[in-house]
Amino acid sequence: DSSDCASRTKQPLVINPRNFTMDIRMPGVIPRGSDTYLCRSIPVPTNRDLYVVDFIPHASMNVVHHMILFGCQKPASTSSYWDCGSAEGTCDDGGSIMYAWARNAPPTKLPKDVGFKVGRDAGITHFVLQMHYGDVTAFQDHHRDCSGLSLRMTSKPQPFIAGIYLLMSMDAVILPGKRVTNADIACDYSSYPIYPFAFRTHTHQLGKVVSGYRIRDGRWSLIGRQSPQLPQAFYPANKSMEVKYGDTLAARCMFTGEGKASKTYIGATSADEMCNFYIMYYMESKHAVPYMACSDTGSKELFQRIPPEANVPIPV
Ligand code: IYT
Ligand code: CU
Ligand code: CU
Numbered sequence: 001d002s003s004d005c006a007s008r009t010k011q012p013l014v015i016n017p018r019n020f021t022m023d024i025r026m027p028g029v030i031p032r033g034s035d036t037y038l039c040r041s042i043p044v045p046t047n048r049d050l051y052v053v054d055f056i057p058h059a060s061m062n063v064v065h066h067m068i069l070f071g072c073q074k075p076a077s078t079s080s081y082w083d084c085g086s087a088e089g090t091c092d093d094g095g096s097i098m099y100a101w102a103r104n105a106p107p108t109k110l111p112k113d114v115g116f117k118v119g120r121d122a123g124i125t126h127f128v129l130q131m132h133y134g135d136v137t138a139f140q141d142h143h144r145d146c147s148g149l150s151l152r153m154t155s156k157p158q159p160f161i162a163g164i165y166l167l168m169s170m171d172a173v174i175l176p177g178k179r180v181t182n183a184d185i186a187c188d189y190s191s192y193p194i195y196p197f198a199f200r201t202h203t204h205q206l207g208k209v210v211s212g213y214r215i216r217d218g219r220w221s222l223i224g225r226q227s228p229q230l231p232q233a234f235y236p237a238n239k240s241m242e243v244k245y246g247d248t249l250a251a252r253c254m255f256t257g258e259g260k261a262s263k264t265y266i267g268a269t270s271a272d273e274m275c276n277f278y279i280m281y282y283m284e285s286k287h288a289v290p291y292m293a294c295s296d297t298g299s300k301e302l303f304q305r306i307p308p309e310a311n312v313p314i315p316v
Contacts (some may be wrong), residue, residue, distance in 0.1 A: 002067075002188075003007050003108060003258050004288075005028040005144050005145075005166075006059055007148040008023070008025060008058040008146050010278045010294060011023060011042075016110075017088065018154055018155050019152070019155055019156075019231060020153055020154075020264065021141075021150050021152055021153065021282065022042065022044075022127070022149065022150070022151045022153055023148060023149070023150050023151075024040060024042050024069070024127050024148050024149050024150075025040070025058065025129075025146045025147065025148030025149070026038060026081065026128045026129075026131060026146050026147055026148055026236050027040070027080065028144035028145065028146050028147050029081065029144060029145050029146075030139055030144055030145070031136055031139065031145070032044070032134040032136055033136060034134060035085075035132070035133070035134065036083070036085065036131070036132075036133045036136070037083065037084045037085040037087075037101075037132050037133075038081055038082070038083060038084065038133070039063070039075070039076070039077070039079070039081060039082055039083075039084035039128055039130050039131070039181050040080065040081040040091055040128070040129045040130045040148070041075040041079075041080065041081070041082075041126050041128045041129075042126065042127050043125060043126055044071075044118050044119055044124060044125055044126060044127060045119070045155065046120040046125055047067040048051050048119065048155050048204075049117060049118075049119045049121055049155065049157070050117075050118050050119050050138075050154070050155055051115030051116065051118070051153065051154050051155070051156070051157070051158045052098065052110075052115055052116040052118060052151050052152070052153055052157070052159075053110060053115045053152050053153070053154055054109070054151070054152035055069070055107070055110075055149055055150075055151060055152075056149065056150040056151075056152070056235050057101045057107065057144075057149055058147055058148055058149065058150065059101060059147040059148070060106065060147070061103035061104060062135065062138045062244045062250060063138045063139075063147060064103070064132065064133060064134070064144055064145075064147050064218045065102070065103060065132040065133065065134030065135075066101060066102040066103070066131075066132045066150075066232065066233075067099065067100070067101045067102075067129060067130060067131050067132065067147070067149070067300055068097055068099070068101075068127075068129075069098045069099040069100075069127060069129050069130075069149060070090055070091055070095035070097055070098065070127070070128045070130065071094060071095060071096050071116065071118055071122075071124055071126075071204070072090070072091030072092075072093055072094070072095030072096070072101045072123035072124065072125075072126050072128055073091070073093045073124065073125050073126070073128060073130075074091060074093045075091055075092070075126050075128050076088050076089075076090055076091055076092055076128075078288065084130055084141075084194060084311070090130055090265060091126075091128055091141035091316070094291070095128060096124075096164055096291050097164055097200075098116050098162075098164075099134070099149065099234070100200055100232060100233050100234055101149075101233060102231030102233040103231050104231050105230075105232075105233030105235070106229035106235070106236075107156045108198050108233065108234040108280070109144070109234070109273060110162055110282075111160075111197055111282060112159045113158055113159045113160050113244055114154050114158060114159075114161070114162050114197075114282040115154065115158035115160075115161065115162060115287065116146050116161070116162045116265075117158075117161050117290060122290065127151070129148060129149060131147060131148075133145075135190075138142065142294075149312065151245055154230045157285065158285060159284070159285055160280065160282040160283060160284060160285060161283055161285050161288040161290060162280060162281070162282050162290075163194070163280075163281055163282070163283060163288070163289060163290040163291055163292070164224070164278055164279065164280055164281075164290070164291055164292075165194065165196075165249065165277075165278070165281060165291075165292045165293070165294070166276060166277075166278050166291075166292070166294070167185040167187070167249060167250075167251040167276070167277040167278075167279075167280040167293075167294045167295070168185065168274070168276045168277075168293065168294075169183040169184075169185050169193070169253065169266060169274075169275035169276060169295065169297075170266055170295045171266065171297070172253070172255070172265075172266055172273065172275055173263050173264070173265055174206055174207060174255045174256075174257045174260070174263065174264040174265075175257045175263060176257045176260040176261055176262050176263060176264075177257055177258065177260065178256075178257045178258075179253060179256055179258055180255070180256060180257075180311065181254075181255045181256070181257055181277040182252050182253070182254055182255075182303075182310075182311070183252065183255065184249055184250070184251070184297055184300025184303045184306075185250065185252075185277070185294060185295060185296065185297065186215075186249065186250035186251075186294070186297070186302055187248065187249055187250075187252045187298075188246075188247075188248050189198055189243050189244070189245065189246070189247045189248065189249055190245055190246075191245065191287070191289055191292070192244075192245075192283060192284065192287035192289070193242050193243065193244045193245075193282055193283065193284075193302065194242075194243045194279075194281035194282070194283045195240065195241070195242055195243075195283070195284065196214075196223050196237045196241065196280065196281045197236070197237050197240070197277045197280060197281065197282060198224075198234040198235060198236055198237055198279075198280040199212055199223055199224035199226070199234065199237055199277065199278060199279055199280065200232060200233065200234045200235070200276075200278040200280070201224075201225075201226045201227075201228045201232065201253075201276065201277055201278075202228055202232050202274055202275075202276035202278070202279075203228040203253055203273060203274055203275055203276070204272075204273050205224060205276060206255040206257065206260070206264060206273055207226075207227075207228040207229070207255055207273070207275070208227065208254045208255065208256055208313040208314075209225060209226070209227055209253075209254050209310070209311075209312065209313050209314050210225065210227075210228055210248070210251065210252070210253045210254075210263070210275065210277055211224070211225035211252050211267065211277075211306075211309065211310040212224055212225070212250070212251040212277040213249070213250045213306070213307075214243050214247050214248070214249060214250075215248040215249075215250055215302070216243060216246075216247045216282070217308070218249075220242060220263050220305065220306060220307055221238075222238045222251075222307070223228040223237050223238055223241070223279060223308065224236075224237050224238055225310065225314070225315050226314065227239055227251075227313070227315075228247035229244075229316045230314070234278070234280055236294065237279075237280075238274070243281070248280060248298075248299060248302070249279070249290050249294060250302070250303070250306070251275075251277035252303070252306060252310045252311075253274065253275035253277075254310065254311050254313070255273065255275075273278070288312075292297065
Protein backbone atom coordinates (compact mmCIF):
# COMPACT_ATOMS: atom_id res chain seq x y z
CA ASP A 1 0.00 0.00 0.00
CA SER A 2 1.03 3.65 -0.30
CA SER A 3 2.19 4.27 3.28
CA ASP A 4 4.43 1.22 3.03
CA CYS A 5 5.69 2.62 -0.24
CA ALA A 6 6.63 5.93 1.41
CA SER A 7 8.60 4.23 4.16
CA ARG A 8 10.56 2.31 1.59
CA THR A 9 11.69 5.47 -0.21
CA LYS A 10 13.21 7.00 2.92
CA GLN A 11 16.97 6.73 3.36
CA PRO A 12 18.15 5.21 6.62
CA LEU A 13 20.41 7.47 8.67
CA VAL A 14 23.97 6.28 8.26
CA ILE A 15 26.58 7.25 10.81
CA ASN A 16 29.81 6.68 8.99
CA PRO A 17 29.97 2.92 8.54
CA ARG A 18 32.23 1.45 5.88
CA ASN A 19 29.46 -0.60 4.32
CA PHE A 20 25.93 0.62 3.82
CA THR A 21 23.02 0.51 1.43
CA MET A 22 21.54 3.35 -0.59
CA ASP A 23 18.01 3.03 -1.92
CA ILE A 24 16.91 4.77 -5.03
CA ARG A 25 13.21 4.23 -5.52
CA MET A 26 10.29 5.95 -7.13
CA PRO A 27 8.37 7.96 -4.51
CA GLY A 28 5.02 6.21 -5.00
CA VAL A 29 4.19 7.24 -8.54
CA ILE A 30 1.37 6.53 -10.96
CA PRO A 31 2.57 6.87 -14.55
CA ARG A 32 0.27 8.98 -16.69
CA GLY A 33 0.13 6.54 -19.59
CA SER A 34 1.84 3.63 -21.25
CA ASP A 35 5.49 4.16 -22.18
CA THR A 36 6.13 6.79 -19.54
CA TYR A 37 9.76 7.47 -18.57
CA LEU A 38 10.30 8.78 -15.05
CA CYS A 39 13.66 9.65 -13.54
CA ARG A 40 14.66 9.88 -9.90
CA SER A 41 17.84 11.48 -8.65
CA ILE A 42 19.66 11.13 -5.34
CA PRO A 43 22.93 12.74 -4.26
CA VAL A 44 25.97 10.58 -3.61
CA PRO A 45 27.72 11.37 -0.32
CA THR A 46 30.84 13.25 -1.44
CA ASN A 47 32.92 13.47 1.72
CA ARG A 48 34.93 10.38 0.69
CA ASP A 49 35.42 7.98 -2.21
CA LEU A 50 32.77 5.30 -2.37
CA TYR A 51 32.35 2.12 -4.37
CA VAL A 52 29.14 0.50 -5.56
CA VAL A 53 29.70 -3.22 -5.19
CA ASP A 54 26.24 -4.70 -5.75
CA PHE A 55 22.86 -3.87 -7.23
CA ILE A 56 19.60 -5.26 -5.86
CA PRO A 57 16.62 -4.54 -8.13
CA HIS A 58 13.11 -4.06 -6.77
CA ALA A 59 10.86 -4.24 -9.78
CA SER A 60 8.27 -6.49 -11.23
CA MET A 61 8.08 -7.18 -14.92
CA ASN A 62 4.33 -6.51 -14.96
CA VAL A 63 4.93 -2.92 -14.00
CA VAL A 64 8.42 -1.92 -15.16
CA HIS A 65 9.68 -2.40 -18.71
CA HIS A 66 13.25 -1.42 -17.92
CA MET A 67 15.35 0.64 -15.54
CA ILE A 68 18.80 2.12 -16.07
CA LEU A 69 21.05 3.61 -13.41
CA PHE A 70 23.31 6.49 -14.45
CA GLY A 71 26.10 8.11 -12.52
CA CYS A 72 26.27 11.80 -13.26
CA GLN A 73 27.35 15.22 -12.12
CA LYS A 74 24.34 17.23 -13.19
CA PRO A 75 20.90 15.60 -13.26
CA ALA A 76 18.62 17.05 -15.93
CA SER A 77 16.22 18.30 -13.26
CA THR A 78 16.51 19.57 -9.71
CA SER A 79 13.24 17.86 -8.75
CA SER A 80 13.44 14.62 -6.87
CA TYR A 81 11.69 12.98 -9.82
CA TRP A 82 10.67 14.10 -13.28
CA ASP A 83 9.37 13.00 -16.64
CA CYS A 84 12.50 12.12 -18.62
CA GLY A 85 10.78 10.78 -21.71
CA SER A 86 12.31 13.02 -24.33
CA ALA A 87 12.85 16.75 -23.90
CA GLU A 88 14.21 16.88 -20.35
CA GLY A 89 16.50 13.89 -20.50
CA THR A 90 18.44 12.20 -17.76
CA CYS A 91 21.75 13.97 -17.10
CA ASP A 92 22.96 17.27 -18.56
CA ASP A 93 26.51 15.95 -18.66
CA GLY A 94 25.50 12.77 -20.46
CA GLY A 95 26.09 10.54 -17.50
CA SER A 96 27.49 7.06 -17.54
CA ILE A 97 25.42 3.91 -17.40
CA MET A 98 26.18 1.68 -14.42
CA TYR A 99 23.37 -0.84 -14.35
CA ALA A 100 20.41 -1.92 -16.42
CA TRP A 101 17.46 -4.07 -15.44
CA ALA A 102 15.05 -5.36 -18.03
CA ARG A 103 12.15 -7.77 -17.84
CA ASN A 104 13.15 -11.44 -17.57
CA ALA A 105 16.85 -10.75 -17.99
CA PRO A 106 19.32 -12.30 -15.55
CA PRO A 107 20.73 -9.91 -12.92
CA THR A 108 24.22 -8.48 -13.40
CA LYS A 109 26.61 -9.23 -10.59
CA LEU A 110 29.92 -7.43 -10.21
CA PRO A 111 32.83 -9.82 -9.72
CA LYS A 112 34.48 -9.98 -6.30
CA ASP A 113 36.86 -7.09 -5.51
CA VAL A 114 35.26 -4.93 -8.22
CA GLY A 115 33.32 -1.72 -7.64
CA PHE A 116 32.13 1.34 -9.52
CA LYS A 117 33.93 4.32 -8.02
CA VAL A 118 31.63 7.24 -7.22
CA GLY A 119 31.89 10.52 -5.32
CA ARG A 120 33.42 13.90 -6.04
CA ASP A 121 36.81 12.66 -7.29
CA ALA A 122 35.12 10.20 -9.62
CA GLY A 123 32.90 12.97 -11.02
CA ILE A 124 29.76 11.14 -9.95
CA THR A 125 27.84 13.23 -7.45
CA HIS A 126 24.36 11.92 -8.27
CA PHE A 127 22.67 8.68 -9.11
CA VAL A 128 19.85 8.99 -11.62
CA LEU A 129 17.47 6.10 -12.08
CA GLN A 130 15.51 6.03 -15.31
CA MET A 131 12.31 3.97 -15.14
CA HIS A 132 10.42 2.94 -18.23
CA TYR A 133 6.84 2.03 -17.39
CA GLY A 134 5.51 -0.08 -20.25
CA ASP A 135 1.90 -1.18 -20.24
CA VAL A 136 0.00 0.75 -17.55
CA THR A 137 -2.82 -1.76 -17.20
CA ALA A 138 -0.79 -2.85 -14.16
CA PHE A 139 -1.97 0.42 -12.56
CA GLN A 140 -5.70 -0.26 -12.95
CA ASP A 141 -5.72 -1.13 -9.26
CA HIS A 142 -4.52 2.48 -8.52
CA HIS A 143 -1.48 1.33 -6.58
CA ARG A 144 1.51 3.62 -6.33
CA ASP A 145 4.84 2.42 -7.57
CA CYS A 146 8.05 2.49 -5.63
CA SER A 147 10.17 0.28 -7.81
CA GLY A 148 13.86 0.93 -7.79
CA LEU A 149 17.25 -0.31 -6.74
CA SER A 150 19.29 -0.87 -3.62
CA LEU A 151 22.98 -0.15 -4.02
CA ARG A 152 25.46 -1.91 -1.76
CA MET A 153 28.15 0.67 -1.03
CA THR A 154 31.52 0.58 0.65
CA SER A 155 34.24 3.11 1.36
CA LYS A 156 36.83 0.32 1.34
CA PRO A 157 39.05 0.87 -1.71
CA GLN A 158 38.47 -1.92 -4.20
CA PRO A 159 41.39 -3.61 -5.99
CA PHE A 160 39.56 -3.29 -9.31
CA ILE A 161 37.25 -0.61 -10.59
CA ALA A 162 34.35 -1.27 -12.92
CA GLY A 163 33.97 0.78 -16.08
CA ILE A 164 32.08 1.05 -19.33
CA TYR A 165 33.45 1.04 -22.85
CA LEU A 166 30.77 2.19 -25.30
CA LEU A 167 31.01 1.45 -29.00
CA MET A 168 28.43 3.49 -30.88
CA SER A 169 27.69 4.32 -34.46
CA MET A 170 27.08 7.98 -35.21
CA ASP A 171 26.51 7.90 -38.93
CA ALA A 172 24.79 4.64 -39.93
CA VAL A 173 22.01 4.99 -42.53
CA ILE A 174 19.54 2.12 -42.92
CA LEU A 175 18.30 1.85 -46.46
CA PRO A 176 14.55 1.31 -46.97
CA GLY A 177 13.53 -2.12 -48.23
CA LYS A 178 17.07 -3.48 -48.03
CA ARG A 179 17.23 -6.75 -46.12
CA VAL A 180 20.59 -6.13 -44.41
CA THR A 181 22.43 -2.96 -43.43
CA ASN A 182 25.48 -3.26 -41.19
CA ALA A 183 26.73 -0.53 -38.89
CA ASP A 184 30.39 -1.18 -38.04
CA ILE A 185 32.48 0.38 -35.29
CA ALA A 186 36.15 -0.25 -34.45
CA CYS A 187 38.90 1.42 -32.44
CA ASP A 188 42.45 0.51 -31.50
CA TYR A 189 42.73 -0.02 -27.77
CA SER A 190 45.49 2.05 -26.25
CA SER A 191 45.17 1.98 -22.48
CA TYR A 192 45.94 -0.36 -19.57
CA PRO A 193 44.38 -3.84 -19.66
CA ILE A 194 40.65 -4.21 -19.16
CA TYR A 195 38.72 -7.40 -18.47
CA PRO A 196 35.21 -7.43 -20.00
CA PHE A 197 32.67 -9.33 -17.88
CA ALA A 198 29.29 -8.14 -19.18
CA PHE A 199 27.86 -6.50 -22.27
CA ARG A 200 24.68 -4.75 -23.35
CA THR A 201 23.30 -4.10 -26.78
CA HIS A 202 20.98 -1.28 -27.77
CA THR A 203 19.17 -0.45 -31.00
CA HIS A 204 15.58 0.55 -31.67
CA GLN A 205 13.12 -1.45 -33.82
CA LEU A 206 15.29 -2.32 -36.83
CA GLY A 207 18.23 -3.99 -35.06
CA LYS A 208 18.45 -7.77 -35.45
CA VAL A 209 21.74 -8.66 -33.78
CA VAL A 210 24.64 -6.72 -32.23
CA SER A 211 28.04 -8.39 -31.75
CA GLY A 212 31.25 -7.20 -30.11
CA TYR A 213 34.81 -8.52 -30.50
CA ARG A 214 38.40 -8.18 -29.48
CA ILE A 215 40.78 -8.44 -32.43
CA ARG A 216 44.33 -9.55 -31.65
CA ASP A 217 46.85 -10.57 -34.33
CA GLY A 218 44.02 -10.71 -36.86
CA ARG A 219 41.98 -13.14 -34.75
CA TRP A 220 38.45 -12.17 -33.73
CA SER A 221 37.29 -13.25 -30.25
CA LEU A 222 33.65 -12.79 -29.32
CA ILE A 223 32.90 -10.64 -26.27
CA GLY A 224 29.17 -11.07 -26.73
CA ARG A 225 26.31 -11.06 -29.18
CA GLN A 226 22.67 -10.54 -28.51
CA SER A 227 19.41 -9.52 -30.09
CA PRO A 228 18.58 -5.95 -29.12
CA GLN A 229 14.92 -7.03 -29.32
CA LEU A 230 15.45 -9.12 -26.17
CA PRO A 231 15.48 -7.31 -22.80
CA GLN A 232 18.37 -4.82 -23.00
CA ALA A 233 20.14 -5.72 -19.79
CA PHE A 234 23.81 -6.48 -19.24
CA TYR A 235 24.47 -10.12 -20.09
CA PRO A 236 27.55 -12.11 -19.03
CA ALA A 237 30.43 -11.79 -21.49
CA ASN A 238 31.38 -14.82 -23.56
CA LYS A 239 34.49 -15.86 -21.65
CA SER A 240 37.03 -14.09 -19.50
CA MET A 241 39.53 -12.31 -21.67
CA GLU A 242 41.93 -9.43 -21.49
CA VAL A 243 41.92 -6.43 -23.79
CA LYS A 244 45.31 -4.77 -23.87
CA TYR A 245 47.29 -2.07 -25.63
CA GLY A 246 47.53 -2.95 -29.32
CA ASP A 247 44.24 -4.88 -29.51
CA THR A 248 41.27 -3.60 -31.49
CA LEU A 249 37.70 -3.47 -30.20
CA ALA A 250 35.02 -3.87 -32.85
CA ALA A 251 31.24 -4.16 -33.03
CA ARG A 252 28.63 -4.66 -35.70
CA CYS A 253 24.91 -3.93 -35.59
CA MET A 254 22.90 -5.74 -38.23
CA PHE A 255 19.74 -3.88 -39.21
CA THR A 256 16.96 -4.58 -41.64
CA GLY A 257 15.20 -1.88 -43.66
CA GLU A 258 12.46 -4.28 -44.72
CA GLY A 259 9.04 -2.67 -44.51
CA LYS A 260 10.47 0.84 -44.34
CA ALA A 261 9.64 3.45 -46.98
CA SER A 262 12.42 5.92 -46.17
CA LYS A 263 15.98 6.03 -44.88
CA THR A 264 16.49 5.68 -41.13
CA TYR A 265 19.25 7.68 -39.44
CA ILE A 266 20.91 7.62 -36.03
CA GLY A 267 18.96 9.85 -33.67
CA ALA A 268 17.23 10.15 -30.34
CA THR A 269 13.60 9.36 -31.13
CA SER A 270 11.99 5.95 -31.49
CA ALA A 271 11.62 6.61 -35.23
CA ASP A 272 15.41 6.94 -35.44
CA GLU A 273 17.90 4.18 -34.82
CA MET A 274 20.87 3.64 -32.54
CA CYS A 275 23.70 1.13 -32.61
CA ASN A 276 25.37 0.59 -29.24
CA PHE A 277 27.57 -2.14 -27.81
CA TYR A 278 28.41 -1.53 -24.15
CA ILE A 279 31.26 -3.45 -22.53
CA MET A 280 31.31 -3.56 -18.74
CA TYR A 281 34.85 -4.28 -17.62
CA TYR A 282 37.08 -4.24 -14.61
CA MET A 283 40.54 -2.79 -14.45
CA GLU A 284 43.24 -2.46 -11.83
CA SER A 285 42.41 0.48 -9.59
CA LYS A 286 45.80 2.11 -9.97
CA HIS A 287 45.14 2.61 -13.71
CA ALA A 288 41.44 3.33 -13.32
CA VAL A 289 39.75 4.65 -16.46
CA PRO A 290 36.03 4.42 -15.71
CA TYR A 291 34.66 5.36 -19.10
CA MET A 292 35.83 5.00 -22.70
CA ALA A 293 34.02 5.32 -26.01
CA CYS A 294 34.57 4.60 -29.68
CA SER A 295 32.59 5.75 -32.68
CA ASP A 296 35.04 5.19 -35.53
CA THR A 297 33.69 3.18 -38.45
CA GLY A 298 36.74 0.95 -38.91
CA SER A 299 37.98 -0.11 -42.31
CA LYS A 300 36.16 -2.21 -44.86
CA GLU A 301 39.20 -4.51 -45.02
CA LEU A 302 39.08 -5.10 -41.26
CA PHE A 303 35.40 -6.05 -41.32
CA GLN A 304 35.93 -8.48 -44.19
CA ARG A 305 37.19 -10.88 -41.55
CA ILE A 306 34.33 -10.52 -39.04
CA PRO A 307 32.89 -13.95 -38.09
CA PRO A 308 29.71 -14.75 -40.08
CA GLU A 309 27.69 -15.11 -36.84
CA ALA A 310 27.59 -11.28 -36.73
CA ASN A 311 25.04 -11.47 -39.54
CA VAL A 312 23.00 -14.35 -38.15
CA PRO A 313 19.85 -13.01 -36.48
CA ILE A 314 19.06 -14.30 -32.99
CA PRO A 315 15.49 -15.63 -32.73
CA VAL A 316 13.32 -13.70 -30.29
C1 IYT B 1 23.18 8.32 -30.21
C2 IYT B 1 23.28 7.10 -29.35
O1 IYT B 1 23.64 6.03 -29.83
N1 IYT B 1 22.93 7.24 -28.04
C3 IYT B 1 23.01 6.09 -27.14
C4 IYT B 1 24.36 6.00 -26.51
C5 IYT B 1 24.71 7.10 -25.61
C6 IYT B 1 24.48 7.01 -24.27
C7 IYT B 1 24.86 8.01 -23.43
C8 IYT B 1 25.28 8.26 -26.13
C9 IYT B 1 25.66 9.27 -25.29
C10 IYT B 1 25.45 9.19 -23.91
O2 IYT B 1 25.81 10.18 -23.07
I1 IYT B 1 24.54 7.79 -21.43
I2 IYT B 1 26.54 10.97 -26.09
C11 IYT B 1 21.88 6.09 -26.13
O3 IYT B 1 21.25 7.09 -25.89
N2 IYT B 1 21.62 4.92 -25.55
C12 IYT B 1 20.53 4.63 -24.64
C13 IYT B 1 20.54 5.34 -23.28
O4 IYT B 1 20.71 6.68 -23.36
C14 IYT B 1 21.52 4.78 -22.31
C15 IYT B 1 20.54 3.18 -24.32
O5 IYT B 1 19.53 2.65 -23.85
O6 IYT B 1 21.58 2.53 -24.53
CU1 CU C 1 11.93 -0.10 -21.61
CU1 CU D 1 18.33 4.52 -28.33
